[in-house]
Amino acid sequence: EIVMTQAPATLSVSPGERATLSCRTSQSVSSNLAWYQQKPGQAPRLLIYGASTRATGVPARFGGSGSGTEFTLTISSLQSEDFAVYYCQQYNNWPLTFGGGAKVEI
Amino acid sequence: EVQLVESGGGLVQPGGSLRLSCAASGLTFSSYAMYWVRQAPGMGLEWVSLISDSGGYTNYADSVKGRFTISRDNSKNTLYLQMNSLRVEDTAVYYCARRSISNSNYFDYWGQGVLVAVSS
Numbered sequence: 001e002i003v004m005t006q007a008p009a010t011l012s013v014s015p016g017e018r019a020t021l022s023c024r025t026s027q028s029v030s031s032n033l034a035w036y037q038q039k040p041g042q043a044p045r046l047l048i049y050g051a052s053t054r055a056t057g058v059p060a061r062f063g064g065s066g067s068g069t070e071f072t073l074t075i076s077s078l079q080s081e082d083f084a085v086y087y088c089q090q091y092n093n094w095p096l097t098f099g100g101g102a103k104v105e106i
Numbered sequence: 107e108v109q110l111v112e113s114g115g116g117l118v119q120p121g122g123s124l125r126l127s128c129a130a131s132g133l134t135f136s137s138y139a140m141y142w143v144r145q146a147p148g149m150g151l152e153w154v155s156l157i158s159d160s161g162g163y164t165n166y167a168d169s170v171k172g173r174f175t176i177s178r179d180n181s182k183n184t185l186y187l188q189m190n191s192l193r194v195e196d197t198a199v200y201y202c203a204r205r206s207i208s209n210s211n212y213f214d215y216w217g218q219g220v221l222v223a224v225s226s
Contacts, residue, residue, distance in 0.1 A: 034212035036151075043201055043216035044151065055214065087151055091211035095167050096153040 002026050002090050006099035013104060019075040021102045023088035028068045032092035035064055035073045038101075039084045047086075048073065078104070108132040108215045110202050115220035122192050122224070128185040128202030128217055136160075136180040139205040141213060142187050144198035144222075154200070155187065156211070170196075192224045 003026040013019050023033065031051040036044035046055040048064035051071055061076040075082055083106060088099040114126040128140070142154040155176040156165040164176050175188040185202050199221050203213035 032210065036213075043218055044213070045216070046206075046212065046214050049206065049208070049210070049212050049214075089151070089212060094165065096211055098151040098153070101150045 001095055002029060002093050002097050004088055004090060004097050004099035006086075006088060006102045008102060009100070010103045010105060012106070013078055014106065015078050015080055017078055019078055019082075019104055021073040021086055021104070023066075023071040023073070023099050025069045025071075025090055027093075029090040029092035031067045032090060033064075033066070033071050034089045034091065035062075036087045036089065037082075037084045038087065044087060075104070108204065110204065110215060110217035112200065112202055112217045112220035115200065115222045117223045117225065118192055119226050120192060120194055120224055123188070123190045124192065124222060126187040126189070126200055126202075126220060126222070128187075130183045130185065130202075130204075133204070133215075135178075135183040139209075140178065140185045141203045141205065142174075142176060142185075143201045143203055143213065143216075144196075145201070145219075146195075146198045149198075152198075156205075157185070189222070192222075194224050196222060197224045198222060 005024045007022045033051045035048040038044045052064045063074045065072050085101045085103045109131045111129045139158050157176045161178050173191045177186045199219040201219045202217045204215040206214045
């Protein structure tokens with residue numbers, strides 16, 4: 001099973017600042033990595049797939065990068081609606097696995 | 107608009123059974139593989155099961171293999187999860203989710219989730 005490690009677990013930032021979240025996998029997943037955003041009481045929402053492709057309707061301030069075992073989600077200028085928990089997920093191998101989540105808070 | 111609506115959750119005793127349903131609309135249901143993903147209270151996400159578009163292929167996480175059964179009825183646009191021999195650690199919000207339109211194993215639409223609580 002591929003183990004996904006997200007860092008930091010919690011990121012404290014101010015609106016307008018840049019946020020950078022990391023996801024590391026225990027073995028290479030090529031570019032088969034997705035990012036999701038989850039707000040309290042809501043289902044996850046797909047943000048990024050293929051490590052760097054924004055899903056439909058996702059604002060341009062969200063960017064993904066990386067390949068192999070190191071990935072990054074960057075939010076260029078945080079808006080109030082971006083404070084949430086972010087999960088990475090690999091889909092290169094079975095079982096599909098998620099990172100433990102990273103909370104972006106004020 | 108794609109909509110996935112789960113139902114069937116509730117409180118059940120350890121060792122009991124429950125069947126979840128996920129009603130799909132706004133998509134050609136029979137064209138998509140579907141998944142169940144769960145989230146224990148205050149915890150992260152865990153993939154549970156996959157079923158192919160035709161229903162001919164299924165896959166399960168080791169944690170539920172032999173106890174849970176995924177199925178679908180394409181004539182009713184509905185996905186199911188039969189959960190038997192439930193354990194306290196199965197307590198979670200269960201989400202149904204659609205395989206991506208690119209046919210890769212990430213999830214582009216999710217239901218709102220249904221809570222399953224296993225407790226005596």
